[in-house]
Structure formats: C-alpha cells, structure tokens
Amino acid sequence: MSKEDKSSQDLEGAAAADPTTTSGAAAPSKKKKVMTRLAILEDRRLLEIVRTLQQNIFPVKYSDTFYENLFQQPHRMNHLAYFNDVLVGIVCVRLELASSAPGTPMTQTYSAGMTEPIRAYIMTLGTLKPYRRLGIASQLLDAAMNKLKTFVAENKLVLTEVALHVQVSNDEALSLYKKKQFIVGEVHVGYYKQLNPSDAHLLTKKI
Numbered sequence: 672m673s674k675e676d677k678s679s680q681d682l683e684g685a686a687a688a689d690p691t692t693t694s695g696a697a698a699p700s701k702k703k704k705v706m707t708r709l710a711i712l713e714d715r716r717l718l719e720i721v722r723t724l725q726q727n728i729f730p731v732k733y734s735d736t737f738y739e740n741l742f743q744q745p746h747r748m749n750h751l752a753y754f755n756d757v758l759v760g761i762v763c764v765r766l767e768l769a770s771s772a773p774g775t776p777m778t779q780t781y782s783a784g785m786t787e788p789i790r791a792y793i794m795t796l797g798t799l800k801p802y803r804r805l806g807i808a809s810q811l812l813d814a815a816m817n818k819l820k821t822f823v824a825e826n827k828l829v830l831t832e833v834a835l836h837v838q839v840s841n842d843e844a845l846s847l848y849k850k851k852q853f854i855v856g857e858v859h860v861g862y863y864k865q866l867n868p869s870d871a872h873l874l875t876k877k878i
C-alpha cells in the first residue's frame with residue numbers, strides 16, 4: 672500500500688459503511704473460492720466509485736492526483752473485481768525507475784524501448800471486508816502481473832522487480848504476498864506517517 676496519505680480512517684468504521692450493504696447484494700455466505708469478474712480500470716467515469724471503494728478498504732486517504740493518474744496509465748495493470756456485479760476489490764500498480772527508492776513516482780513518461788530499468792510498484796490491492804478470503808485479491812494480483820508481463824514484452828522494457836510496502840502489523844497482506852513468492856524485506860521506519868504502527872516492510876519479487 673503506497674503512502675499518499677492525507678488522513679487516516681478507521682478500518683472497522685469503513686467496513687460498517689460498506690456500500691455493498693445498501694446495494695441489496697448479499698455477501699457470500701460460504702467460504703469458497705469464487706469466479707470473480709475482473710475488469711481493467713480505464714473508464715474515467717468510475718473515478719468516484721473507485722475513490723469510495725478505496726476509502727472503504729484502506730486506512731490511507733489518496734489524493735486527487737492519485738485518482739487522476741490511474742486513468743492515464745497505458746499499461747492496463749489496474750483492475751477492478753466484481754462479485755455478483757458488486758464492486759468489491761481493486762489493484763493499482765505504477766511503473767517506477769528501478770534506480771529510485773521504491774514508492775517514488777516516475778516524473779518522466781516511459782516509452783517503448785526505454786533502456787533504463789524499471790520496477791512495478793503495487794500501490795493498492797484490496798477487497799471489501801465481507802468478500803475476503805475468497806481468492807479475490809489473488810486473482811487481482813495475478814491479472815495485474817499478467818498485464819505487466821505483456822506490457823513489458825510489447826514495449827521492450829527492462830523490468831527488474833515488483834515491489835510494495837505493507838504495514839508491519841498487516842498479517843493478512845504479508846501472508847498473501849508470501850504465498851505469491853514475495854520476499855519480506857527491510858522495515859522502513861515511520862513510512863506511514865498517519866498510521867499506527869507507522870512502520871512498513873518493503874516487499875519485493877525479482878523478475
């Protein structure tokens with residue numbers, strides 16, 4: 672989870688405001704893997720619903736620039752997950768220069784054939800609370816990584832790694848990423864200025 676935080680929110684409170692409860696769609700009653708419909712995030716008209724979804728999942732508040740940038744990415748890695756046509760999950764990824772510290776947005780735009788090595792940085796990956804442990808985040812991550820491979824191959828880019836930060840107390844996320852062969856690395860002290868605990872692990876997966 673990246674740290675574009677302006678204010679923090681209570682995760683429990685966010686779950687109570689779950690938009691799925693007003694839509695009439697029932698949360699899954701059985702803990703079983705489901706076939707979730709995934710869609711590439713590219714329609715700018717979804718900006719506000721995506722903002723609401725993220726506010727209900729993450730304890731970090733993301734800026735207007737964050738949301739605007741989501742719709743200007745040619746890599747098509749960002750995906751939404753729907754369960755019974757209810758929006759329940761999201762993954763957002765950006766490309767960065769591998770020479771910069773993980774979590775540093777690229778100021779230049781990348782172009783086909785660019786020789787400078789890049790990394791993919793997972794900014795957000797999340798599922799609304801009632802829909803967790805159904806394999807939805809795993810499917811979102813797989814979809815983003817597949818698009819990443821295609822984009823890198825088509826544009827002849829040099830990709831070195833996939834990276835992200837996870838709050839040290841976030842056992843669910845650490846468990847998910849370890850299962851996906853990410854290495855839990857160094858602790859970045861005070862990475863999330865408005866969260867408690869504020870420290871984050873840097874997770875990486877070499878490509």
Ligand SMILES: CC(C)(COP(=O)(O)OP(=O)(O)OC[C@H]1O[C@@H](n2cnc3c(N)ncnc32)[C@H](O)[C@@H]1OP(=O)(O)O)[C@@H](O)C(=O)NCCC(=O)NCCS
Nearest residue numbers: 672795796797798803804805806807808809843844846847
């Ligand atoms: C972490 C998170 C994204 C997982 O989403 P999810 O849709 O429940 O994930 P999945 O169902 O694909 O779980 C995949 C694996 O992760 C691990 N995992 C997920 N939740 C877990 C939990 N509560 N306890 C232990 N392991 C867990 C398991 O290994 C699981 O595989 P299994 O169910 O076969 O055992 C979700 O809890 C979430 O949205 N948290 C808030 C946002 C966040 O912290 N995002 C991560 C940082 S970007």
